[in-house]
Amino acid sequence: LFGYVGIEAVLDQMKIKTMKTGFEFNIMVVGQSGLGKSTMVNTLFKSKVSRKASQPSQEERIPKTVQLQSITHVIEEKGVKMKLTVTDTPGFGDQINNENCWDPIIKYINEQYERYLREEILITRKRKIPDTRVHGCVYFVPPTGHWLRPLDLEFMRRLSKIVNVVPVIAKADTLTLEERAEFKQRIQEDLKTHAISVYPQEDFDQDPDDRALNDRIREKIPFAVVGADQEHQVNGKRVLGRKTKWGIIEVENPAHCEFPLLRDLLIRSHLQDLKDITHNVHYESYRVRRLNESNR
Ligand code: GDP
Numbered sequence: 001l002f003g004y005v006g007i008e009a010v011l012d013q014m015k016i017k018t019m020k021t022g023f024e025f026n027i028m029v030v031g032q033s034g035l036g037k038s039t040m041v042n043t044l045f046k047s048k049v050s051r052k053a054s055q056p057s058q059e060e061r062i063p064k065t066v067q068l069q070s071i072t073h074v075i076e077e078k079g080v081k082m083k084l085t086v087t088d089t090p091g092f093g094d095q096i097n098n099e100n101c102w103d104p105i106i107k108y109i110n111e112q113y114e115r116y117l118r119e120e121i122l123i124t125r126k127r128k129i130p131d132t133r134v135h136g137c138v139y140f141v142p143p144t145g146h147w148l149r150p151l152d153l154e155f156m157r158r159l160s161k162i163v164n165v166v167p168v169i170a171k172a173d174t175l176t177l178e179e180r181a182e183f184k185q186r187i188q189e190d191l192k193t194h195a196i197s198v199y200p201q202e203d204f205d206q207d208p209d210d211r212a213l214n215d216r217i218r219e220k221i222p223f224a225v226v227g228a229d230q231e232h233q234v235n236g237k238r239v240l241g242r243k244t245k246w247g248i249i250e251v252e253n254p255a256h257c258e259f260p261l262l263r264d265l266l267i268r269s270h271l272q273d274l275k276d277i278t279h280n281v282h283y284e285s286y287r288v289r290r291l292n293e294s295n296r
């Protein structure tokens with residue numbers, strides 16, 4: 001029995017614990033108005049994430065922050081409850097002067113760190129601190145096919161310092177496949193030139209396996225997504241899609257767009273990693289900053 005730690009039993013315990021407590025996962029959508037953010041929120045909830053739920057997901061609204069709006073669904077799968085909250089933000093970019101348009105969003109993100117911090121420094125802490133911190137921020141890039149606009153660069157630069165930013169090319173159905181590929185490359189170059197580190201950040205790869213996996217994802221970022229909240233009948237099956245004169249763009253069909261890649265990254269393959277980086281990196285730097293301030 002030497003060296004036997006009963007890892008199976010430990011894993012079982014961890015699983016049971018998660019099943020009992022469930023977990024929270026928070027996403028935010030950001031970008032200029034009209035790029036399909038609100039539609040994407042619905043797409044996420046209507047797509048397989050929640051259709052797979054064994055129970056009709058219960059809907060609840062958490063109090064509105066002045067302008068931002070959060071929608072929470074409790075998704076239950078195999079006995080585990082996931083509280084998925086998506087925060088929709090009002091668009092910006094309509095004004096002639098877009099200066100400081102990021103302020104309300106940055107403020108919201110920091111407020112959630114602050115809330116968590118306040119709970120954490122209490123003498124009697126809750127066993128489980130409610131987590132409203134933004135684990136992933138999906139940034140919508142307009143499908144111009146050119147380069148990133150100074151506004152988007154500046155916004156993402158600021159965001160990437162405090163949160164995991166996942167850029168996407170919005171309304172990708174308005175670009176040809178070649179345009180999508182070229183635009184994607186340009187955006188990647190732009191981000192590199194401006195030293196904007198989007199998720200999954202190279203600095204945080206844990207080991208060579210992790211690096212290899214994330215390298216494959218980094219090649220595909222930003223995902224070219226299409227959103228839809230209507231279902232249509234295609235070959236006898238109901239699919240989520242956009243009906244056009246030329247046919248139906250199926251948002252969950254990987255041959256049509258990269259929404260499935262976005263969903264899988266967020267909700268499946270990298271969910272825990274997004275939470276870990278939020279806690280260990282972004283929240284940590286907020287915490288250090290705040291505690292230094294108050295010690296002065
Ligand atoms: P928001 O201002 O970013 O929240 O954008 P909305 O979700 O309100 O969408 C604005 C308009 O764009 C609506 O008419 C949507 O139907 C449309 N729209 C949303 N997503 C897409 C998309 O992926 N492709 C196209 N072509 N139109 C979209």
Ligand code: MG
Nearest residue numbers: 037038089091
């Ligand atoms: Mg909207």
